[in-house]
Amino acid sequence: MSAVVRVGVVGVGIMGADHVERLAGRIAHAELVAVADPDEVRAKELASHHDGVRSTGDALELITSDDVDAVVLASPGFVHEEQVLACLAAGKPVLCEKPLTMDSESSLRIVRADREVEAATGRPLVQVGFMRRFDPEYARLRSVLAGGSLGRTLLLHNVHRNASVPNPDFRSEMIVRDSLVHEVDVARFLFGEEVVSVQVLSPAPTSLAAAGVIDPQVALFTMAGGGIVTNEVFVNSQVGYEVRCEAVAERGSVVIGRPSSGAYSTALAMDGVGQWGGTVPADYRERFATAYDLEVQAWVDSVRAGTSVGPTAWDGYAATAVSTAGMASLASGERVPVDLVDPLTLSQNASSTKEPS
Numbered sequence: 001m002s003a004v005v006r007v008g009v010v011g012v013g014i015m016g017a018d019h020v021e022r023l024a025g026r027i028a029h030a031e032l033v034a035v036a037d038p039d040e041v042r043a044k045e046l047a048s049h050h051d052g053v054r055s056t057g058d059a060l061e062l063i064t065s066d067d068v069d070a071v072v073l074a075s076p077g078f079v080h081e082e083q084v085l086a087c088l089a090a091g092k093p094v095l096c097e098k099p100l101t102m103d104s105e106s107s108l109r110i111v112r113a114d115r116e117v118e119a120a121t122g123r124p125l126v127q128v129g130f131m132r133r134f135d136p137e138y139a140r141l142r143s144v145l146a147g148g149s150l151g152r153t154l155l156l157h158n159v160h161r162n163a164s165v166p167n168p169d170f171r172s173e174m175i176v177r178d179s180l181v182h183e184v185d186v187a188r189f190l191f192g193e194e195v196v197s198v199q200v201l202s203p204a205p206t207s208l209a210a211a212g213v214i215d216p217q218v219a220l221f222t223m224a225g226g227g228i229v230t231n232e233v234f235v236n237s238q239v240g241y242e243v244r245c246e247a248v249a250e251r252g253s254v255v256i257g258r259p260s261s262g263a264y265s266t267a268l269a270m271d272g273v274g275q276w277g278g279t280v281p282a283d284y285r286e287r288f289a290t291a292y293d294l295e296v297q298a299w300v301d302s303v304r305a306g307t308s309v310g311p312t313a314w315d316g317y318a319a320t321a322v323s324t325a326g327m328a329s330l331a332s333g334e335r336v337p338v339d340l341v342d343p344l345t346l347s348q349n350a351s352s353t354k355e356p357s
């Protein structure tokens with residue numbers, strides 16, 4: 001087992017900068033050595049806060065450099081394919097932020113490439129940043145449902161609200177590909193099954209979204225075993241970060257993300273925006289701080305041990321395939337089947353929907 005993993009972070013916008021702070025300050029057995037961003041001023045400024053960390057404008061230089069053992073990718077989704085494949089070619093473990101890529105075909109190319117690495121070396125190198133699997137509340141919910149005492153899981157009801165979105169180009173499609181994709185992974189994680197169809201409904205939008213943006217959206221997933229998942233995604237709620245999940249099973253229901261769960265309080269307009277006996281988290285960095293820490297620590301530990309953990313390339317592909325169907329449904333309003341390759345046609349067996357250890 002290596003003593004310390006030397007990590008490079010690619011893309012240092014909102015999420016990348018957050019990962020830089022945790023790698024530099026809170027993650028054991030990791031050494032942050034380099035950051036890369038085409039915005040070289042941003043990269044240099046961030047690196048200047050950390051002794052011994054260098055910056056570059058060239059992501060591929062960082063990925064292939066000898067001083068980097070493993071890579072965190074927090075660049076935009078449309079460059080993930082090139083950068084993940086570069087990590088695989090260099091033999092470097094990569095924690096790639098969600099979404100794995102922007103369409104099914106490119107995600108499948110990554111699955112195939114990672115399977116080839118696994119066949120040659122005995123371990124895959126890609127972990128996808130679906131951090132909710134590491135959130136203590138989601139992990140507990142998964143273990144309660146998988147434990148079987150409540151019988152079969154019948155329904156999930158998900159709510160996912162952002163106060164606003166920082167990017168003015170955050171269009172209707174990004175609500176499916178960037179936001180709803182978390183609910184896709186939650187559904188797969190909690191049911192332990194694939195999503196087989198998706199329908200995206202478009203309510204009359206809030207006047208506070210950018211012109212032409214359909215926000216909120218309601219998406220319905222049908223699971224392979226017949227379960228149904230309802231999802232509200234609302235990225236201009238004006239309040240704060242609200243992520244809730246209620247599971248309905250044969251002999252009971254479980255809800256996480258409510259004030260009574262103790263983690264934080266939710267928002268009710270009657271007591272004033274953003275308050276109801278407590279404070280609504282501002283955004284995902286606050287709500288999921290522990291989940292990100294556990295995710296990155298588990299990844300570093302797996303890199304040191306030469307193993308793998310958490311959401312796989314297959315999980316990233318399966319989620320992207322649902323997003324791809326979701327985009328078609330957003331356009332048509334119809335229920336659209338999810339087109340997923342048979343995992344048995346791939347070189348190794350799929351290891352989807354595994355609980356993080």
Ligand SMILES: NC(=O)c1ccc[n+]([C@@H]2O[C@H](COP(=O)([O-])OP(=O)(O)OC[C@H]3O[C@@H](n4cnc5c(N)ncnc54)[C@H](O)[C@@H]3O)[C@@H](O)[C@H]2O)c1
Binds near residue numbers: 039077130284
């Ligand atoms: N897991 C989560 O909860 C979560 C939260 C936020 C964002 N994300 C994901 O993290 C990624 C980044 O999102 P963000 O909100 O930080 O975006 P952002 O726009 O704030 O930052 C993106 C950064 O990437 C840089 N960049 C652009 N092209 C690049 C390239 N070719 N190589 C390297 N860097 C490049 C940009 O200059 C910018 O600094 C996305 O995949 C997003 O979906 C995940």
Ligand SMILES: O[C@H]1[C@H](O)[C@@H](O)[C@H](O)[C@@H](O)[C@H]1O
Binds near residue numbers: 162178179182235284
């Ligand atoms: O990229 C972000 C991120 O994934 C957040 O977790 C989600 O709440 C946002 O809606 C999305 O835009």
